[in-house]
Amino acid sequence: MSVQPGWYVDPADPETRRYWDGEGWIGAPIPVDATPPEGPPPVEPPTPAPVPAAGSPTAAEPVPSTAATGWPPPPGPGPQPGPGPGWTPQQGPPPGWSPQGAPPGWSPQGGPPPGWTPQGWVGRPPEPRPHGLALAGFGSRLAARLIDFGLVFALNALVNGWFIWRLAEEMMPYWREVFRRALAGDSSAEGLPPIGEQAGGLQVVILLIATALWLAYEVPPMASGGQTVGKRVMRIRAVPLADDQPLGFGRALRRWTTLGAPTLFWYCCGLGLVLQLVDALSPLFDHPLRQALHDKRAQTVVVQLPRTTGSATSNDRTQHPGDPE
Numbered sequence: 666m667s668v669q670p671g672w673y674v675d676p677a678d679p680e681t682r683r684y685w686d687g688e689g690w691i692g693a694p695i696p697v698d699a700t701p702p703e704g705p706p707p708v709e710p711p712t713p714a715p716v717p718a719a720g721s722p723t724a725a726e727p728v729p730s731t732a733a734t735g736w737p738p739p740p741g742p743g744p745q746p747g748p749g750p751g752w753t754p755q756q757g758p759p760p761g762w763s764p765q766g767a768p769p770g771w772s773p774q775g776g777p778p779p780g781w782t783p784q785g786w787v788g789r790p791p792e793p794r795p796h797g798l799a800l801a802g803f804g805s806r807l808a809a810r811l812i813d814f815g816l817v818f819a820l821n822a823l824v825n826g827w828f829i830w831r832l833a834e835e836m837m838p839y840w841r842e843v844f845r846r847a848l849a850g851d852s853s854a855e856g857l858p859p860i861g862e863q864a865g866g867l868q869v870v871i872l873l874i875a876t877a878l879w880l881a882y883e884v885p886p887m888a889s890g891g892q893t894v895g896k897r898v899m900r901i902r903a904v905p906l907a908d909d910q911p912l913g914f915g916r917a918l919r920r921w922t923t924l925g926a927p928t929l930f931w932y933c934c935g936l937g938l939v940l941q942l943v944d945a946l947s948p949l950f951d952h953p954l955r956q957a958l959h960d961k962r963a964q965t966v967v968v969q970l971p972r973t974t975g976s977a978t979s980n981d982r983t984q985h986p987g988d989p990e
Contacts, residue, residue, distance in 0.1 A: 672701035793953055796909045798968035800955050801901040803948055806967055810945065812895030813883065820878045828871050835861030868932055876928045880921060888917035900970045906954075907964065916963045923959035 674697055675683045681694035684705050692706030792800060838858040846853070886893055891902040891912055903920070905912060912920070924944050930937030948955045954966050 670705070795906065795954075795966050795968055796904060798904075798970065801899075801967040801969045803955070805899045805901050805969065806948065806957075807945075809893070809895035809899040809901060812898055813893050816894060817875075817879050817882055820882065821875050824878060825871050825874050828867055828874070832864060832867040832871065835864040835867065872929055872931055876925065879925045879928065883925065884914070884917045884921050887920065888912050888914040900972070901967055902970055903960070903965045903967050905964060906966050912963070912965065916965065920959045920963035920965060923962045924957070 670685055670687045672682045672695075673685050675681045675690070675694055678694065680697050682697050682699070682701055683690045683694045684692045684701075686705060695701060794800075839860045842857055883893055887903060889911055891904055896902060903912060905916065924941060927937035927940040927944075930940070944958045947957045948960075951957070951961075954960075956966060960966060
């Protein structure tokens, strides 16, 4: 495993960054949200050891702590490597020693390289909290999307109703005869009444209007506040992955086109519906941020907003990670 030198989040303390020189951590840590300097940190001068006064007993040699050196290894199943003849625990780990499952080039003093996960991790690592907020669950996201679909469907019933009625008139004679023959056990396709000439054009018009209504319903509110009606009801919000600010029109449009634009392909044997289903289910298979495909394209993440108690009217965006939800 080869990791390029640079500033990385310290696996032992995710709130800090340290410099990895390719073989181990060097220098003092800095806050994770601070801008790291160019290149490695300056070398700190060694602190001179105090000289004991004449005649005073020499202090006992300190024993290196397990947290600092990674030695001695914690007890575990399986045989442990022997330290070799003449070795004592006060001397630290013997030369060349490394724990079982450690990557090449690892040393107990330097800590594991960035991004390395020890084998046999006990339990699940903590979930990320973008901007101090918990990630929204799939159930909340699905409920919010169903609410939005219901509202968009109601808009389509008002605006697209006449076109849908005309399409039904064009196709009804054909399908009525198909159903009649199916009930009679007749599978022949000869002599079926033709579908109306305007049916194809009506389908295109209906899909264009449906797509435009969905865009008008979702993009403006997402651009300004990261919430549609369904997301407000479920108390979830889409936020940028890097910055705690509104999505903006461009990011909201990129997010919607991945999920909403395939509506135009419903005409192609339901291809658009399949693409939208894959997008809708994708958060179930994305870890650890639970991003859907449209989230990945727009670099957003959906978070759960904390509940306010009593008459509190504080802004959800300013809620701190340690505050009660």
